Amino acid sequence: MKKPEPGSAPAGGSVREAAPARRATRPPLERPTPLRERVYEAIAEMIVTRELEPGEHLVESELASDLGVSRQPVREALQRLQTEGWVDLRPGHGAFVHVPTDEEADQLLAVRAILESESARLAAKHATPEHLEKLRALQRVGEKAVAADDQAAMVAANAALHAHVVSMSGNLVLADLIASVARRVRWYYLPIARSRGKDAWDEHAGIIDAIEEKNSRRAANQMRQHAERTREIYQEWRTEGAEERA
Incomplete structure (x- = not known):
């Protein structure tokens, strides 16, 4: 009996095509930032x-x-x-x-208070020991910046701590919304960082305690009060500046 030629169909069947070899996985191309x-x-x-x-x-x-x-x-x-x-x-x-008006700054800081209150509530529900360890570390960085009277470090530490609470929430839509205003919040916060000083970091410590206890309601309330206090201090700073200019 004649053997079938290589690649020819066996009797009563059809030739199966060899599966293509899988290409090696490649890292994504690096594209330089324009x-x-x-x-x-x-x-x-x-x-x-x-x-x-x-x-x-x-x-x-x-x-x-x-x-x-x-x-x-x-x-x-x-x-x-x-x-x-x-x-x-x-x-x-x-x-x-741009010179921000009182109204636009007030509106943005009011919205920020609502968003970050919800982020703290969710963070309390999802907090892990690793999350809390990082929060405590960021708190220590902020306290050192206050002790050193380092304004830029205060602003950076404040932004980092708030961003970590947002990341703990697990809500990507909420994180995107807060990220869209985060840079402007830093802009408003810089001139009042020193006047907020130790009080702001004492408030942060209370928020962290509530998150660690998984007390969602208290974490949300304390974050809202904290954000509202920042809003009030900013308004006072603007008013004082307007009076000096007058």
């Missing part, structure tokens, strides 16, 4: 840290020189920053750092 994005981030951070003060005139050539880039990515960054409310472009006059 220059305009890096310039946007740099200028936004300069505004948030008040290296560029509210109302300050932004000169493209000066910013380009400071950042070591051409004027084109600076121009593109300023246009995006205008769209997002960080910069005001005035025809015939140029670009200026």
Whole structure:
């Protein structure tokens, strides 16, 4: 009996095609951040840290020189920053750092209080020993910043602690909403970080205790009171500044 040729169909059947070899898994391609994005981030951070003060005139050539880039990515960054409310472009006059009104700051801080209250409530439900260990570590960083009277470190530690509480909530939609206002909260918080000082970190300690006890209601209430107190201090700071200018 004649043997079938290699690759030919056996009697009464059809040839099965060999399964293609699986390709090796490759890491995702690294894509360098576009220059305009890096310039946007740099200028936004300069505004948030008040290296560029509210109302300050932004000169493209000066910013380009400071950042070591051409004027084109600076121009593109300023246009995006205008769209997002960080910069005001005035025809015939140029670009200026936005000066927040009392109303817009108050509205944003009010919304922040609602969102972060819910994040604390959920964090108390989902807290693990690892979560709490990191919260306590962030609390110690903040307390050291207050003791050293390091304003920038206070702001950074405050943002990190609040962000960790949000991540503990497990609610991605809530996290996205809070992230969308987090940078502006830092902007508002910087000038009052010293006046909030130890009180803010005492309030944080109470929130952490409530989360550790898995007391969702108390954690939510204490976070709301904490955020509302920040809102009140900011309003007082704005009022005092207005009186001094008058």
